[in-house]
Amino acid sequence: MGNKSIHFRSRAFISCITLALVASLQIVAFIAQFLSHQSSLHQAVDNVQKRIGLDSAFLDVGNKTLNTPVNQFAISQYLGRLNDTLKQEGYPVLVERIQGVTLDSEDFRSYPNVITVNFVNAEQEINVNLRSKSASSFLTFNWSGFIISLFIAPLFFVSNRTRKRRDAIEEIAPASPKLVINLKDKTISNGIDEKAVTLQNKPLCFYTALVRYCIDNPLEPLPPHKDVPQELITLANKCFGRLIELGHTKRKRPDFNANLDKTLSEIRAALDEVFSAYNVEKEAYYPPRAQGEGSRSKQHSYALPPIKEEDIEIIGN
Known part of the structure; x- marks a missing residue:
């Protein structure tokens, strides 16, 4: 149990890392909000400059060339209408002055920043003063960043001692043996050591087919007093054909129904030798022996215990 214990960092460290994460994500959020405000302001x-430029053709803004004065009343009325529209559409700016004419009735306290714009329209220079909201008015506490930081923070709570111990356990843990059937050299082994046992063609093919059959048909009984199922025979013949392709034999296919006890005995003997140091693991691949009176007992089955594809490896299949 000691190997599985989890070591947490100190409370001070946890508090500091949590605050640092919250602060970092809030700073990122503030920067994003500021950049968004600047883009919207620009x-x-x-847009306001274009609007005034288009409307200036109908406004009496005066003309220095013609020496005509600015119509202050018309400009003042225009400023009122324009600012009302800007407020309704949520613009971060208002127009304070056009050609020196100021809208005295407007309260610009919420728009502390002054922006001066000068442009020429129809050979007439127009001076405009805009007032904008401060960037700080758009900076708000970001709850999404706060929640994300609370989810991320626990990743830093576990001490390196836990990770190092876990890595050490993984390095120390021995590999588990599994059945390896090599059709290329007609052997079976456990995948751990170099111990391998050579099998004759018939028991090798029958055992390979038996393993395949039991994977595809788990818990299907195989009583020795009955004929070998046709599906199992087909798999064994297929394996024998593979041995022919590999150049191991040119003989006629054996009768896998004949001398079943002898075939199973050879398989068990090979497994006993291969898994001599792994008796527990051997049981997963071991055709059960008959219990009671003789191997032909009707209650007996030589089917393997339930195994999966990942429990075996067949080379040269």
Whole structure:
């Protein structure tokens, strides 16, 4: 149990890392909000400038060339209408002055920043003063960043001692043996050591087929007093054909129904030798022996215990 214990960092470290994460994500959020405000402000100023430029053709803004004065009343009325529209559409700016005419009735306290814009329209220079909201008015506490930081923070709570111990356990843990059937050299082994036992063609093919059959048909009984199922015979013949392809034999296919006891005995003997140091693991691949009176007992089955594809390895199949 001691190997599985988890070591947490100190409370001071946990508090500091949590605060640091919260602060970091809030700073990122503030930067994003500030950049968004600047982009919106720039777009708003451009739109207002274009609007005034288009409307100036109908406004009496005066003309220095013609020596005509500015119509202050008309400009003041225009400023009122324009600012009402800007407020309704949520613009971060208002227009304070056009050609020196100021809208005294407007409260600009929420718009502390002054932006001066000068542009020429129809050979007439127009001076405009805009007022914008401060960037701080758009900076708000980001709850999403706060929640994310609370989810991330626990990843830093576990001490390196836990990780190192876990890595050490994984390195020390021995590999588990499993059945390896090598059709290329007609052997079976356990995948751990170099111990391998050579089998004759018939028991090798029958055992390979038996393993395949039991994977595909778990818990299917195989009583020795009955004929070998046709599906199992087909798998064994297929394996024998593979041995022919590999150049191991040119003989006629054996009768896998004949001398079943002898075939199973040879298989068990090979497994006993291969898994001599792994008796527990051997049981997963071992055709059960008959219990009671003789191997032909009707209650007996030589089917393997339930195994999976990942429990075996067949080379040269």
